[in-house]
Amino acid sequence: MAHDLGFWTLQALNALQLSMLLFLLSIGLTVIFGLMHFVNLAHGSLYALGAYFAASLAAIGGYWMGFFLAPVAVAGVGILLYSGLIRRMRKSGPMAQVLVTFGLIFVMLDLTRIFWGDLALAIDVPTLFAGRVELLGIEYPAYRLFIIGLGLAIFAALAFVLGRTQIGAMIRAGVDNDAMASCLGINVERLFFIVFCVGCALAGLAGVVAAPLLSVTPDMGLQILIPTLIVIVIGGLGSLKGAIAGSLIYGFVQTFGAVLAPQLASVLIYALLAAVLVIKPVGLFPAKG
Amino acid sequence: MKRAILAALGLATSLAVPAAAEENIKVGLLLPFSGVYAALGNDIEAGFSVALEQFGSEAGTGFDIVREDTEVKPPVALGKAKKLILQDKVDVMAGVVSSGVLGAVRDMVHGAGVPLIVANAGNDEATGTSCSPYITRMSFSNGQVNRPMGQWMYDQGIRKVYTLAPDYAAGRQMIGGFAGTFTAAGGEIVGQDFTPFQKTQDFGPYLAQAKASGADAVYVFYAGGEAISFVKQYDSFGLKADLPLYGSGFLTSPLYVNAEGPAAEGVITALHYVPTLDNAANAAFVAAFEAKTGRLPSEFAVHGYDAARALVEAAKAGARDRASLADALRQVSFDGPRGKLSIDSATNNIVQPVYVYETVAGEGGLTQKVLAELPAEADPANGCEMAPVSN
Numbered sequence: 001m002a003h004d005l006g007f008w009t010l011q012a013l014n015a016l017q018l019s020m021l022l023f024l025l026s027i028g029l030t031v032i033f034g035l036m037h038f039v040n041l042a043h044g045s046l047y048a049l050g051a052y053f054a055a056s057l058a059a060i061g062g063y064w065m066g067f068f069l070a071p072v073a074v075a076g077v078g079i080l081l082y083s084g085l086i087r088r089m090r091k092s093g094p095m096a097q098v099l100v101t102f103g104l105i106f107v108m109l110d111l112t113r114i115f116w117g118d119l120a121l122a123i124d125v126p127t128l129f130a131g132r133v134e135l136l137g138i139e140y141p142a143y144r145l146f147i148i149g150l151g152l153a154i155f156a157a158l159a160f161v162l163g164r165t166q167i168g169a170m171i172r173a174g175v176d177n178d179a180m181a182s183c184l185g186i187n188v189e190r191l192f193f194i195v196f197c198v199g200c201a202l203a204g205l206a207g208v209v210a211a212p213l214l215s216v217t218p219d220m221g222l223q224i225l226i227p228t229l230i231v232i233v234i235g236g237l238g239s240l241k242g243a244i245a246g247s248l249i250y251g252f253v254q255t256f257g258a259v260l261a262p263q264l265a266s267v268l269i270y271a272l273l274a275a276v277l278v279i280k281p282v283g284l285f286p287a288k289g
Numbered sequence: 290m291k292r293a294i295l296a297a298l299g300l301a302t303s304l305a306v307p308a309a310a311e312e313n314i315k316v317g318l319l320l321p322f323s324g325v326y327a328a329l330g331n332d333i334e335a336g337f338s339v340a341l342e343q344f345g346s347e348a349g350t351g352f353d354i355v356r357e358d359t360e361v362k363p364p365v366a367l368g369k370a371k372k373l374i375l376q377d378k379v380d381v382m383a384g385v386v387s388s389g390v391l392g393a394v395r396d397m398v399h400g401a402g403v404p405l406i407v408a409n410a411g412n413d414e415a416t417g418t419s420c421s422p423y424i425t426r427m428s429f430s431n432g433q434v435n436r437p438m439g440q441w442m443y444d445q446g447i448r449k450v451y452t453l454a455p456d457y458a459a460g461r462q463m464i465g466g467f468a469g470t471f472t473a474a475g476g477e478i479v480g481q482d483f484t485p486f487q488k489t490q491d492f493g494p495y496l497a498q499a500k501a502s503g504a505d506a507v508y509v510f511y512a513g514g515e516a517i518s519f520v521k522q523y524d525s526f527g528l529k530a531d532l533p534l535y536g537s538g539f540l541t542s543p544l545y546v547n548a549e550g551p552a553a554e555g556v557i558t559a560l561h562y563v564p565t566l567d568n569a570a571n572a573a574f575v576a577a578f579e580a581k582t583g584r585l586p587s588e589f590a591v592h593g594y595d596a597a598r599a600l601v602e603a604a605k606a607g608a609r610d611r612a613s614l615a616d617a618l619r620q621v622s623f624d625g626p627r628g629k630l631s632i633d634s635a636t637n638n639i640v641q642p643v644y645v646y647e648t649v650a651g652e653g654g655l656t657q658k659v660l661a662e663l664p665a666e667a668d669p670a671n672g673c674e675m676a677p678v679s680n
Contacts, residue, residue, distance in 0.1 A: 007501050014493035110323075118328035120514050122548035125525070132527050141525040144493075213525075214490050215517030215548055219325055223490065258484075258494040266456075266485035 006138040011255055013135075017144045019251030020151025024206035025224060026231040027158060027243040028199025034175045034238015034287045036192045038086065039094055041101040044228065045108035046200050048221030050074045050207025052112055055121040055216050063126035067208050074204025075197045082196055105222065112218045121216040147209050154202070155244055162240055171195060175238045175287045227254075230269060234276050236283025245284055313351035314604060314614070317373035319384040319394070320408075324361035325513065326386045328544060329589045333384065333408050336586060336593030339577045340601070348604035355379060361386065363393035370394040374401045381406065381614050383596045386589075388412035388459060392419075399423055404615035408596040409589060413462050416638035417671030425618040425637045427599050427630075428592040429561050430668055431459050432466035435510070435537050437643045437663035438559045439470025442506065442535060449479045450535075451504035453495055455515060456483035463510035463537050471508075479504045489515070492522045500528060510537040517548045524552035533557065541648045544587040546655045553648045553655055562588040562627045563646050563657040571626035586626075595625050599632075619678050633667040634678050640667045 029043045053073045054066030081104070089097050124130075129143040162168040173181040174188050182188045207220075214220065227250060235246025250269060257268040276283065318337065320330035334356070341352060355377050359366035366385075373379045374397065382398065383406040385391045391410040398405045399421040407415065407426040411434070416426055442450070450471060454460035460483060468478050480502040482495050489495075499507050507528075511519045516539065523534055529552075538560025541553050564575055564585040574594055578586040586594070603617035622631035628642045645661040 004501075007497055010497045011494055014491065014497065017493070018491050113323070113327070118331065120517050120545050120548050122517060122521070122550060124550060132525075139527060141527075143525065210490075213518070213522065215514045215521075215545075217325075217514040220514070223487065255491075255494045258482075259498060262482055266488055 006136075009136050010138050010140065011259055012252075013140055013144065013148070015251040015255035016148050016248075017251075018255060019247040020148050021206055021210055022224075022227055022231050022250055023151050023244055023247035024154060024202050024209070025228045026235070026247055027154075027240065028202040029228060030232045030235065030238055030243045031171070031175070031195055031240075032192075032199050033232065035171065035178070035188075035195055036090065037094070038090065038192075039097045039101060040086070041098060041225065042081070042104035042108060043199075043203055044221035044223075044225035045105050046074050046078065046203040046221070047207040047210070047224055048112060048216075048218065049077060049108065050204030051211040051216045051220060052116050052121070052207075053204065054208040054211050055116075055123050058123045058211075063123060063212070066123065066211075067126075067205075070208045071201040071204040074207070075201040078197050078200030081200075082193060086196070105225075108221070109218050116216075116218075118218070123211045123216070125212045143212060147213070150209060154205075155240075158240055167191075167194075172287075227269075230273050233273060233283060236286035238287030239285050242283055242285035242287070312609075313353045314348075314381065314600075314609065315353045315355065315377065315379045316600065317370075317377060317379035317382040317384075318354055318356040319359055319366065319370060319373065319382055319390075319405075320356065321361045321386050321390075322356075322358040324359075326361050329386050329409065330358075330384075332544065332587050332589040333386070333593035333596075335582050336578065336590035336595075337383065337408070337597045339574070339581055339590075340594040340597035343573070343577060344598055344601040348601045350604055350609065352600070359385070359387075359390050361390065363387075363389050366390040367393045367397060370397050374398075374403050379403065380609070380611055381600060381618075383593075383600065384408050385410045388415070391415050395419055395421065395424065402615070403611050404618055406596045406599060406618060408592040411462075412458060413668075413671060416636040416668060417673050420636055420673035420675055422619065422637070422675045423615045425599070425615075425621075425632055427596045427632075427639055429588075429641070430638050431462035433638070433641075433666075433668055434559060434561060434643060435463050435466035436470050437666070438467050438508070438535070438537075438645070439472075439476070440474045441559070441645055441661060441663060442508070443471060443474035443476045447476065447505045447535075449477050449502075449504045450506050450508050451480045451482075451499040451502045452478060452508045453482050453484065453492075453499065453519075454510040455486040455489070457486040460486065460510055464508070467508055467537075487515070490518060492519050493526070496523060496526050496528060500526070500532060504532065506533045506535055508535045509540060512539040512542070513545070516540050516542070517545055520549045520556065521552045529555060538563070538588070538644075538646065541655075541657075542587050542589075543585050543657070544589065546648060550655075551650070554650055555647065557645065557647045557660065559643050559645045559663070560588055561641050561643055562591045563644055563659060565646075565657045565659060566626060566628070566644065567659075568624075568626070568628065570624055574626040591626055595627070595630065598623060598625060616678055628662070629665065635670055636668055636673045637675075638668050640665045 053070035057066035125143045129146045132139040133142045231246035235242030258265040357369040381404045386409040388410040405424045411431040454464045534556045536558045538558040599621045602621045606617045608614040608617035619634045642665045643663045646657040646659045649658045
């Protein structure tokens with residue numbers, strides 16, 4: 001099949017859009033992981049929760065109410081999780097943490113089913129971003145451009161906070177060597193709490209922006225978890241650069257894989273994952289050298 | 290030899306159950322009440338109980354219902370089927386949403402000689418190579434729903450079609466059913482993609498492919514969450530205007546068409562049931578179902594409704610135990626909400642008309658406008674060999 005330039009531009013934008021969605025999810029997870037070596041498998045459930053909160057809030061006050069309030073609500077759930085469970089699990093080793101957060105996935109899955117039912121929900125695209133935009137000679141849905149823009153903006157903001165501010169330096173110090181950081185007077189525990197909340201809010205935000213594009217179903221959190229984990233493993237634990245690189249690699253391999261080798265589409269990314277694990281087991285851009 | 294043993298087994302079980310007339314028929318409902326198909330299981334159960342309320346008095350006997358949750362997991366479902374057969378000693382079972390579950394319980398059901406009324410699972414093989422005299426399907430088969438669309442779309446002047454479906458058995462059978470008749474009519478399939486099942490959330494890459502293929506139309510099968518994502522994304526890329534969307538009717542099922550919203554308007558699909566069918570039996574069904582659930586019935590609800598109706602018809606014919614019920618179910622025929630239904634006793638699959646409908650905006654949201662009724666055709670035997678009806 002012969003394809004013109006417009007086709008490839010379209011696919012590149014598709015890839016970028018998927019990457020940005022994954023970036024919003026993986027950055028929270030990777031920093032939590034890197035900072036406190038805490039494996040939070042329930043991260044995907046927070047994403048689903050964000051979508052459900054957004055669907056309920058959108059029914060009351062329109063899309064933008066969901067957009068601003070749902071991440072806050074998800075961060076609230078994050079605080080509950082933290083004070084109820086995660087703080088206690090901090091010292092109990094990765095195996096127990098994986099088991100507990102894995103169990104949480106199913107608890108949250110059933111809670112969403114009890115509260116919102118089994119039928120899929122949906123939110124409309126906000127009127128501001130309805131329709132399509134002429135861009136580089138092709139028409140592209142405005143809402144997808146909004147996701148790309150939002151992802152890039154969050155990336156820029158996080159790059160600034162982590163790289164140029166004091167709290168960013170403290171987080172980096174904590175990721176690098178938490179024992180040494182606390183010796184230097186940094187309250188690593190509180191730092192973790194803040195990072196955890198921000199990570200939860202970002203997962204919620206990803207759920208909100210994904211909701212008009214996809215459908216809101218109880219198992220959406222499970223579906224996104226594996227891609228997010230792949231992003232983190234490819235990118236390397238704990239680093240912003242790793243999260244964005246991993247997301248871009250995943251987005252482009254997945255999209256162009258589906259175009260160029262549809263039979264291999266679902267295998268390609270796992271092959272890449274295996275290759276990274278063999279050649280560079282710590283990931284492409286790990287936080288610790 | 291095997292048949293003789295089975296017949297003897299059937300006879301033995303029928304002798305073991307006391308044939309007292311006042312004893313109720315014990316029905317095991319095997320449906321997913323949790324997991325991804327929970328919404329379908331609930332709809333089927335609601336349809337089933339509506340039919341028993343409506344027709345139960347005609348049966349000449351009562352029905353005791355035992356419900357079991359399959360969780361859409363084949364091993365769990367097999368365990369539950371064993372429990373229903375061995376412990377509860379049910380006379381008949383009904384349900385089964387996923388084809389995977391049907392495959393898992395098939396040998397158990399067949400070996401024990403317990404009649405099973407399939408109320409959803411559409412796998413072609415279930416009434417083909419692995420058919421059983423004990424398994425009667427009151428829902429549909431994957432090929433059946435899509436086959437008539439090939440000729441119909443060709444008659445509408447469509448010559449080149451691009452197809453999309455999830456990469457699993459049902460997706461391939463649905464598309465295969467359509468592609469076979471469409472190419473036989475003289476049409477051309479210009480491209481086909483099978484997307485990773487339940488792993489594809491972004492259909493953008495595939496939609497761009499379809500757009501670039503030079504097709505006149507796109508024909509797809511998606512269901513559930515994937516259907517919602519697909520229809521919305523198809524619309525957001527602005528493809529609907531130049532490249533009309535056709536498909537298997539599950540795409541715009543009443544169960545989730547409201548979640549798809551305006552994106553579903555103008556999509557033309559084929560299915561064996563829509564709630565807007567204009568006949569007396571359907572009007573009664575829709576009214577009763579709405580009174581019970583507050584929702585319009587979906588095609589899944591009608592599967593449950595007709596499964597229970599078939600059971601009542603079998604009981605009316607005098608069947609009370611496993612063997613006689615199995616035989617009676619194979620000969621059931623009645624006028625239901627879907628029109629005239631009968632069971633093809635060569636395959637035990639349902640024979641029913643297929644309706645082409647367009648999703649249009651109505652007064653209370655989206656509704657279905659029936660464009661054509663395509664005549665009922667029995668599925669080819671597909672390698673099904675079984676004993677003829679014995680009485």
